[in-house]
Amino acid sequence: MVQPQEEREDVSGAKQGLVDQLWDIFSSMKLGLFLLLLIAAASIIGTLLPQNGDPRQYGSLYPLYKALGLTDMYHSTWFMLLLFVLAMNLFICTFNRAPGIWRLFNRPSLPASVESIERLSQKLAVDRPEPADKLAGEVVERWRNLGYRVLSERKDGKSYISADRGRFGLWGSLLSHVGMLVILVGAVIGLYGGEEGQMPAEVGKSFRLADVPGLAITDAMEIRVNDFKTIYREDGTIADWFSNLTLLENGQEIVTKEIQVNDPLEYRGYKIYQSFYGANIVAKVTSKNDPEGHTYSVETGDAVPIAGTDLAVLVYKYIPDFDPERGMISKSSEPNNPRIVFVVYKGRQQIDARAAEIGKPETIAGGLAEITFPQYKPYTGLTIRRDPGVNIVWLGCALLLSGLGLSFYLYHRQVRAVIEAREGGSRLHVGAMAAKNKFAFAREFEGLIEPYSRSDRRDREA
């Protein structure tokens, strides 16, 4: 990007083949700019229309949206195609520009003529009393001391000087484009080569990774859940979830780790995340009309009907360390006095709320029914992911950032001079340019030419 007016132009003017034309279209910055704005516009649509939503959300236009790929836009063929064309454009631009940057970086050219200097944005032409050779030596010396890389040559009685600074900044834009490409490559690898599955797992149980829906693993890898805990704060809010996991391979224990949110277990490209949680609860209800009773398997938040009545029991919350004084806030994170809080509804009206001990029957609605929670088994919800592209994406990010750093915090500036011998001294032509930071560079340029900027200092001092 950040080179001025270096758009590749076919100067030959000869007629081009189709390949050349395509190459030119693909390598043009116009296309790149157009794509950037097009992708931005498309992304806006993607945030306004719900993605992967229920068909009913979209109303009668659903079939149209669906056909246009707008319901899962970021994975639609046309969006992928846009990204692909952008990647091609980036690739060709980068490829086209590299040799030019390399030349500028490696072998800066000496000024060809006085006229070429006069075309630069900053310039000075001045007569000096020093002889040409002496002045050239001084100029070279001064610029070197100011941190410039200086090249000089004598030809046909003239001295040609070329100096530059911040030349590593030249690589900035190239590097950041390579970084973007690497990110896109990593994303594609992740998209097609990655996998993800989710598994609720009870404490004490193990499961084979191969049995997790969504994962295509053939290795004999197994996860055992040693422990799962919800950690509460003093005020009853949830501080964190911990799962103590052991990973086994062919029955051998490989690694044991306590994972938590923001800290997954990593092994051979697989990452195991703490991602959700829940509990398998058994609720047994008996009532006068139903002395045999019914057994339900529920989770917190579920409601259980009481047969033959308009009563229902809502399983509200599990409290690991119940203390009547603290009510709904668990005293600690340890299951010292586990209770299940349930709410009794009559119709839509809440008529009772109680904290039941596990396995102990609770009589409700004045003896009309009885509820027991014989079993409470918490489970940890694990997400297992493998994304072979993720490290490539990080590498791309690092390249992108270093590229931007070079581009914006280190800028390339060039100064060129021709010194001709004149009667009684010499004539100095200096010109300079910088693609960025023009105002800052204008001040720097003043410093570079400061001793020479007046045609006859000695006169003035006298």
Added chain:
Amino acid sequence: MGMEENLLFYTTFAAYGLAAFLYICFLVLRKPALARIGYYVTAAGVIVNTAALAVRSVVAGYVPLTNGYEFLLAFSWGIAFVYLFAERKFQLPLAGAFVMPTAWLLLAYVAVDMTPAERAARPLMPALQSNWLTIHVATAMISYGAFAFSFGIGLMYLWKVSHEKSGATKGIAAAFPASEKLDEIGYRLIALGFPFLTLCIITGAIWAEYAWGRYWSWDPKETWSLITWLIYAAYLHARFTYGWRGRRAAWMAIIGFIAVLFTYFGVNYFLAGLHSYGGK
């Protein structure tokens, strides 16, 4: 929210308001003393703003960048802080009249629209307990601060050129620096903000990878930060390749900052997603 916190918040709010007022007076009356006082009031505001953030981090026990109130306090800090340095660097006190009102308006939004409950420090949900969060939001502050400034410069630029066009030699815009200089300053600010925005998006991605196992999930906030990034990327490309300067560049700086504001406010109001806790 404690009394000290409240006091610090309203002092910051008052300081930025006063600074904005002084700079606007300076714009109209052109008395250098006004700008000088405005500068010191801004500096005092930044100090109090810093104290407000520090008190919050002590009260809450975490880096105070997790809810809408905290982030707005940090956002206004970013704008005022970047402003203090850039004003000196570019010798452009007139810009205060365009930049400081933005910082003040953000805090006005807090004062008018946020209930004490929304401002209170709350314990962090597990996913937010990450060091990446700190870098993620700190980089956002700097880039947003720089973009807010470039937005102000964009407005100044447009005013300046329409003034130049009209041929008037007097009036407020006559005191503005030359339009090319404004254009260049606007660019420099975007060049400062863009790498920080990139870093902000990348640290967000790293954090998401640790928290949810997915560095990018096209959540509306993520998508909007990408849209913002694309707009500024387009600005930089257009500038260097097509020499898009002046009016078009100024408009892009304005549109870019509107995208920044939408990423911050609009997404929370209009679109749901993973970042909804970042709202009010």
